[in-house]
Amino acid sequence: GAVTTTRITHATPAATYAHAAGRDWESDADMKADDIAGGCIDIARQLVEMKAGDGLDVAMGGGRERFLPDTVADPEYPAKKGMRKDGRNLIEAWLTRYAGRATYASNKETFDAIKPATAGHTLALFEPSHMQFELDRAKDAGGEPSLADMTAKAIAILKRNPKGFFLMVEGGRIDHAHHAGNAARALEDTVAFDEAVKTALSLTNPRDTLIVVTADHSHVLTMAGYPSRTTPILGLADDGTGKPALAADGKPYTTLGYANGPGAEPESKPRENLSNVDTTAPDFKQQSLVPMKAETHGGEDVPIYASGPWAHLFQGVVDQQYIFHVMNYAGKISDRAAAAERPRKRRR
Numbered sequence: 105g106a107v108t109t110t111r112i113t114h115a116t117p118a119a120t121y122a123h124a125a126g127r128d129w130e131s132d133a134d135m136k137a138d139d140i141a142g143g144c145i146d147i148a149r150q151l152v153e154m155k156a157g158d159g160l161d162v163a164m165g166g167g168r169e170r171f172l173p174d175t176v177a178d179p180e181y182p183a184k185k186g187m188r189k190d191g192r193n194l195i196e197a198w199l200t201r202y203a204g205r206a207t208y209a210s211n212k213e214t215f216d217a218i219k220p221a222t223a224g225h226t227l228a229l230f231e232p233s234h235m236q237f238e239l240d241r242a243k244d245a246g247g248e249p250s251l252a253d254m255t256a257k258a259i260a261i262l263k264r265n266p267k268g269f270f271l272m273v274e275g276g277r278i279d280h281a282h283h284a285g286n287a288a289r290a291l292e293d294t295v296a297f298d299e300a301v302k303t304a305l306s307l308t309n310p311r312d313t314l315i316v317v318t319a320d321h322s323h324v325l326t327m328a329g330y331p332s333r334t335t336p337i338l339g340l341a342d343d344g345t346g347k348p349a350l351a352a353d354g355k356p357y358t359t360l361g362y363a364n365g366p367g368a369e370p371e372s373k374p375r376e377n378l379s380n381v382d383t384t385a386p387d388f389k390q391q392s393l394v395p396m397k398a399e400t401h402g403g404e405d406v407p408i409y410a411s412g413p414w415a416h417l418f419q420g421v422v423d424q425q426y427i428f429h430v431m432n433y434a435g436k437i438s439d440r441a442a443a444a445e446r447p448r449k450r451r452r
Contacts, residue, residue, distance in 0.1 A: 110276030111167030166231035212247030220260035285365035322402035324363035362392035365399030
């Protein structure tokens with residue numbers, strides 16, 4: 105299964121079921137005519153037509169526009185239409201492929217109606233593009249489940265398989281908020297991701313389930329100054345007495361900032377005085393050093409947290425592909441254990 109708050113055809117979830125020369129090939133409208141003529145297939149279509157096994161059992165996220173033709177209006181936003189140029193409705197194709205054992209949801213109501221005990225192959229697409237940020241989710245007209253809600257339902261469906269399951273869960277909008285220089289939404293989505301991890305831990309047995317939590321990269325978010333313990337993380341850094349700490353330009357600064365991004369002032373303009381600015385407001389963009397349209401990724405190592413069988417193999421600094429090899433090894437734990445326990449013949 106694959107669960108995400110981004111489009112289900114976005115880079116990370118797509119890697120669980122698709123092969124493409126470009127991560128942007130999410131629908132045929134994102135591809136060049138020569139690529140299509142050469143036999144290349146877009147990511148959304150690969151999800152629906154996945155040949156391995158019987159395809160994905162669970163796919164939840166955003167990205168409806170990549171599954172609907174450009175002649176069909178979106179059910180939640182009538183002014184918006186699908187993107188596909190081939191005229192295919194891949195949602196209908198999913199329901200046809202798994203006729204009699206297919207489930208589809210497009211909002212909170214239809215999601216809540218899914219009964220894990222009887223659900224077939226489940227596809228849930230809650231937005232034309234990415235899902236709402238956690239900070240905005242309650243205001244969505246159609247209603248959306250949280251990442252923890254999706255994780256719980258996915259596990260309930262997948263754990264019916266006596267042979268076990270693999271599930272990828274992504275809090276993908278953390279990245280998007282950082283790129284916008286918007287720490288408030290990035291942190292709220294991080295809390296939502298933490299709830300999803302907590303949910304996964306509560307619904308699985310650590311004796312037979314390996315859970316790995318990591319990131320594909322960092323961001324250039326900074327934490328500065330010596331703020332008091334009670335200072336709001338989105339607020340101004342204080343000097344230890346409750347008064348705002350002042351920078352060399354005589355102006356206060358926030359505890360959180362970015363090394364680059366949209367929160368920087370043009371070179372000709374002095375840094376904004378934040379004394380009377382609500383830096384905890386949801387739409388506030390943290391100040392940044394280098395002006396850029398979007399904040400960039402960082403380059404430091406990211407942590408790997410793990411629990412369950414073979415979690416002890418995650419030690420020290422490792423290359424990113426090592427994570428796959430541990431998961432692959434753990435997925436064959438019974439075969440490996442049996443082989444290890446068989447007595448070996450000594451060579452004479």
